[in-house]
Amino acid sequence: MNIQQVQSLIAEAMEKHNGIVKKEELTKLGIDYRRIDALVKEGKLSRVRNGYYTDRVDGFSEVELVAALFPDAMLCMESALYAYGYLKEKPYGWTLAVDKNTSKSRFKMDYPRIIPFYTEPEALVLGASTIELQGCSFGIYDKERLICDCLKYESKMSHDDFKTAIQAYIADPDKDISVLMDYARERKVLKKVQSLIGVWL
Template sequence: MKSEINDSSVQLQQSIQKLNELVANLTASFQPITTIAKDIVKPFEGIAHKVPVESIVSSGSRIAEQIQKETQALQTADMYKNITGTLGTLIRTMDLHQYGLYSREIVELIENGKLERVKQGLYRLPIQAERDSEEKLISQLYPDGVLTLMSALYYYGYIDRLPMAWDIAVSRNTSKSRFNIDYPYVQPHYMEDAHLQYGVSTAVYSDCVLSIFDRDRLICECIKHESKMERETFNKAIISYINDSQKNITNLLDYAKRRNIHKKVRTRMEVWL
């Protein structure tokens, strides 16, 4: 019996020695791990003759698990620090992979509030989200889109009620999955590529520039989609356009021909003007 106790004591002392060696090796790079490991090892010192071998093995396993978790947490934090200084507002999954951040680390960052999921495969940093406007996010998500209808009417001051969604004209070949996002809410308007090439201007915001249909093209689109608009909003948009000194009826009629609504627009203009 005494022999078994001595053997257990020797095994414990050897385990403690190995753990201390591990702690010493990790000290330079992972100081938090050193503290944890020492705190765990300390209670066992001096009581080797009282501790069963099974407890020694179990404790050693717990120590290894905690060291592994702490190591992973520090590595994730270090990789996160790298991406905050090098990547832009929107971050793709492949970008995170390049920095060694995969599914487990990504989920951990999201749960800790250090990363926000915009949509499948696309993320952004919360600190960047606080700085950037909604318009800038739109410009990054849909650089090929053009503001139209309610969004464009609001920008030009033709209506004073902030739209609930972003009306964006895009190519009919655009994947619908691009609009599967929770925020901001986007209403896509699909059309032939050729119709995205004329009557396009720029909308200048505080931190970005977006493509937008000019005033004449915008009213042409409103008349084309009149049945989909609220009557009050449509009438207010037309009145605002008529009173706008920057309107160009010649351009409006030209756009109407391209959109196959020339007769309808001409008839309306004769009444309104």
């Protein structure tokens, strides 16, 4: 296979995978590790992280990187609160809900910082929605599922973020209390919803 053919195959793979391709994908196309290594040395490919490559020499924004590396994840907790405008300060890391059976090694990276919430496969799709951030599409939980998760994992949040999230939801004109109650039963936080949110309604 000549260099033009290799570059054409890589370009097609990049197009298909939002600009970041796994090493396994490249080897399936007949591009072995030595060829990949040579392309990295020549500056035609960049290693994004171990086992992931891009041909975008100009690199990615943090948002693009997360969208490309974790297309199967859902924004949850602080990242989802920030995306909805409930938190004003951008969180330090990306909180992502992922299938509990996914490989833990995927999240071992210095940048961007990923904080995974390992979730049962059936719970992963409850309240699933999508949102557009800086031109990238992300899975995200709707506001009712998000608030139930904040109640469920209150101990993992800062007290200020938790309080801000609950107050922002109560003040949100788009909230749907009947959906919130359904999710609260499913997520086993009904008593907390009734005591913390019920009093304001």
